[in-house]
Amino acid sequence: MSHTTIDVLTAGDVLARLAQLRSRQPVNYYAFYSSQLGGIVTDPALMVLPFDDHMVHRGHGIFDTAGLIDGKLYDLEAHLDRFLLSAERSKLTVSPPRAEMRDIILKTTAASGRRDGSIRYWLSSGPGSLELSPAAGAEPGFFVMVFAGLAYPERWLTQGVKVMTTTYPIKAPIYAITKATNYLPNVLMQMQAKEAGFDNGVFIDEDGNVGESSNMNVAFVTKHDTLVHPKFDHILAGCTSLRLLELAKGLKSSGLIKSVEVRDITAAEARASREMLLMGSSVKVASIVQWDDRAIGDGKPGPVAKALLTLLDEDMRTGDRLIDVPY
Ligand SMILES: Cc1ncc(COP(=O)(O)O)c(C=O)c1O
Numbered sequence: 001m002s003h004t005t006i007d008v009l010t011a012g013d014v015l016a017r018l019a020q021l022r023s024r025q026p027v028n029y030y031a032f033y034s035s036q037l038g039g040i041v042t043d044p045a046l047m048v049l050p051f052d053d054h055m056v057h058r059g060h061g062i063f064d065t066a067g068l069i070d071g072k073l074y075d076l077e078a079h080l081d082r083f084l085l086s087a088e089r090s091k092l093t094v095s096p097p098r099a100e101m102r103d104i105i106l107k108t109t110a111a112s113g114r115r116d117g118s119i120r121y122w123l124s125s126g127p128g129s130l131e132l133s134p135a136a137g138a139e140p141g142f143f144v145m146v147f148a149g150l151a152y153p154e155r156w157l158t159q160g161v162k163v164m165t166t167t168y169p170i171k172a173p174i175y176a177i178t179k180a181t182n183y184l185p186n187v188l189m190q191m192q193a194k195e196a197g198f199d200n201g202v203f204i205d206e207d208g209n210v211g212e213s214s215n216m217n218v219a220f221v222t223k224h225d226t227l228v229h230p231k232f233d234h235i236l237a238g239c240t241s242l243r244l245l246e247l248a249k250g251l252k253s254s255g256l257i258k259s260v261e262v263r264d265i266t267a268a269e270a271r272a273s274r275e276m277l278l279m280g281s282s283v284k285v286a287s288i289v290q291w292d293d294r295a296i297g298d299g300k301p302g303p304v305a306k307a308l309l310t311l312l313d314e315d316m317r318t319g320d321r322l323i324d325v326p327y
Helices: 011-024 076-089 098-112 184-195 239-251 267-271 303-318
Strands: 029-034 039-041 061-069 072-074 117-124 141-147 161-165 200-202 217-221 226-229 259-262 275-280 284-291 322-324
Touching: 029 098, 039 098, 061 076, 061 303, 072 098, 076 098, 076 117, 076 239, 098 117, 098 141, 161 184, 161 275, 184 200, 217 239, 226 239, 239 259, 239 275, 239 284, 239 303, 275 303, 284 303
Parallel strands: 161 200, 161 284, 226 259
Antiparallel strands: 029 039, 029 141, 061 072, 061 117, 072 322, 117 141, 217 226, 217 275, 275 284
């Protein structure tokens, strides 16, 4: 037996060590609401939840993320719709009600003082046991985090993104359409791609149809100038994709695309595309210029990706899907 002593900690020790942990690993978290604490904290050391919450040890929780742009939340209602759908599919008790959730999200954002970043929120099954089913009398947890948002290298925009087909199986549809805190396949896919020198991975389903990337959707511009997006029955319905599919109709008059289709697309058809797009709340729109060992189109970021990014940026700044944060 080793002679190293392990301290038995007081509550004061724990607070001090949580602060030390954050000083070793500084994070960009600006405000956190916890229904379990019944309030908001702004010190990242205090952004904690009980270990026996089933979201931690069984992955019985869901989440969603909305963008904060220039003091306004973008497309929050679409993200809340998906959040509540995920809750239903995960048999999680929705508490508090939607209107209160929206209010808490806005007030937590206001407490952060931030005008740009991301807001992520979770619903958990709650603490009370180490079993699988929720503990008797477990109170669901609702948490909101205001943070800097995910960052991607500038070259993703200037030079484009390289993706690889992952060897990890795509999630079964019922799990893929639910935004639960079970991202193991997505994590492994991204790690595998990075280890192989790519930026990210792509799931292909058992029928050979294109799925999605780790935390983003993919779409294609075919040789016939059709914008094709995979169906949403086996992948997450990205709020960004859904919005872009609407906005893309505005590109028809410019001649950049002729039509927009949501349908199955095989990897073989997809590889012959003129453009391949990566779309999501964090990345917005980026061009994929290489897929496995082959270039997409001419191997350079394409015009449809650029035009869609401009439309999305406009929508995020001046569109009708913005909610003012009550600072
Ligand atoms: C697996 C997966 N697919 C797609 C997306 C894109 O969704 P959104 O556009 O709502 O960010 C996300 C991100 O939420 C995701 O996690």
